[in-house]
Amino acid sequence: MSRILDAVIVGGGAVGATAALELQRKGLQVALIEPHEPAPWNSQNKDLRVFAIAPDSMALLDDVGAGARIRQLRAPAYRRMQVWDAAAPKQPIVFSAAVLARPQLGWIVENALLQDALWQSLRATDVRLLLGTRVVEIANEERSVRLVLDSGEHLEARRVLAADGGGSQVRQSIGIETKAHDYGQRGIVAYVEHELDHQSTCWQRFLPTGPLAFLPVEGRTSSIVWTVPDALAQELLALDDAQFLQRLERAFDGPLGALTAVSQRAAFPLRRQLATSFVEGRVALLGDAAHVVHPLAGQGVNIGFRDVLGLRELTAGKAWYEQAAWDRWGRTRRSESAVAAYGFEALNALFSSDAVLPTLVRGPALGVVNRIPSLTRAFWRKAAGL
Incomplete structure (x- = not known):
């Protein structure tokens, strides 16, 4: 038996790798277990999985030594976000970096690049990397975890710290249950080329x-x-590229002009899943192991990074050893994650409806938010983690 480590992190995805770097930076002795080491990033192969990285998340990535590399290689900044309802196209809500006195609202980053940059940083530290192996037994004891x-x-x-994804084996092994809801939807992802410049803008149109x-x-x-119902996703994936682009153009309704090319396409099932507790004894859950949310505008990973940011209060003084401090962290993170998860779900339900009353309410509601600068700033600051 080797010496007792301060932390073992199970799962080396974006959240787990960031947690390992953050804890090592604070002087803790850390090991990271990952069955599959990420492949090196290849600029010629765009990863279909992308995230909209919020300012607080990028600041965290800077702190752990990965942010500069990410921005240098391929992390286009977005400076506007425009959201509108198909039933009320003339009443959008617009977030603008210029109006909010920010250089940008965030960055679009591929998952593969994010992981590659984090792992390059990991290899330059004394974090103990245990690769190609899995946890087969875990004993959550009074003074340590074996x-x-x-x-x-x-x-x-x-x-x-379990960061081993939505199907977390660690979570199941220690008996933490989840509350889940299948949306009956899939998210189709792809890259498309368009006639007009995107204006460094994230565009989101709500359809029934x-x-x-x-x-x-x-x-x-x-x-x-x-995001579409399961049956429609199967139908859209079966189309050839020309047919798919035609349907996509009709759904998006023109801000970027004609769509001229499309990459390979993929689809993934959408669900909400929240662990009933984020802490059980000396084991804590991070990222998708704790919470899976609707991927509205690619925001889900930021909640995982905020789990890591929340660990900072636990690395001060003797908090790392105090169970009460961990229990407070778990309650706080679960509460904030639940607000985000159910908030995304409510937005999706409200705007993905063709019933008369929601349709009448949605457009004017967006228009009101857009006409009151303080509301616009409040919405954005919450999304940005500021």
């Missing part, structure tokens, strides 16, 4: 079938996330 890996290695840590987002990438290219 882990057995399928390699036969045994570890002991003051805390275990679900929201359609265009996230600006480079040149006249955007990443799309098109």
Whole structure:
């Protein structure tokens, strides 16, 4: 048995890798377990999975040494966000960096690049990387957590942070349940080229079938996330490129002109899933292991990064060893995650309806928010984590 570590993190995706770097930066002894080391980023292969990184998340990435590389390689900034309802196209809500006195609202970043930059930073630290192995036993004891890996290695840590995704094996092993709801929708993702410049703008149109987002990438290219019911997703995926672009143009209704090319397409099922508790004894949940939310405009990863930001209060003084401090962290993070999850769900339900009353209310409501600067700023500051 080796010495007792301060933390073992299970899962080396974006949130787990960031947590390892943040805790190591604070002087803790950390190990990271990851069954599949991320492949090196290739600029020629755009990852279909992209995120809209908020300012507080990018500041965290800067702190752990990955932000500069991400921005240098491919992280286009977006400076506007325009959201409108198909039933009231002349009453959008617009967020503008210029109006909000910010250089940008955020950055569009591919998952593969995000992970590559984080892992390059990890390799330059003394974080112990345990690759190609999995946890097969976990004992959540009074003073430590004991882990057995399928390699036969045994570890002991003051805390275990599970960042092993929505199907978290650690969460299941320690008996934390989840409350889940399947939306009966899928998110279709692809890259498209368009006739007009994207104006460094995230565009989101709400349709009765679900929201359609265009996230600006480079040149006249955007990443799309098109939320549709399961049956319609199957229908759209079966179309050839020309037919798909025709349907997409009709759904988006013109801000970027004609759509001229499309990458490969993929679709993933959408659901809301919240762990009933984020802390059980000396084990805590981070990222998708704790919360899965609707991917409105690519915002979900920011909630995971805020889990990591919340760890900072636990690295001060003796809080790392105090169960009461961890329990407070768990309650706070679950409360904030639940507000986000149910808020995204409510927006999706309100705008993905062709019933008369919601249709009459939606457009004027967006118009009111757009005409009151303080409301616009409040909405954006909440989304930006400021």
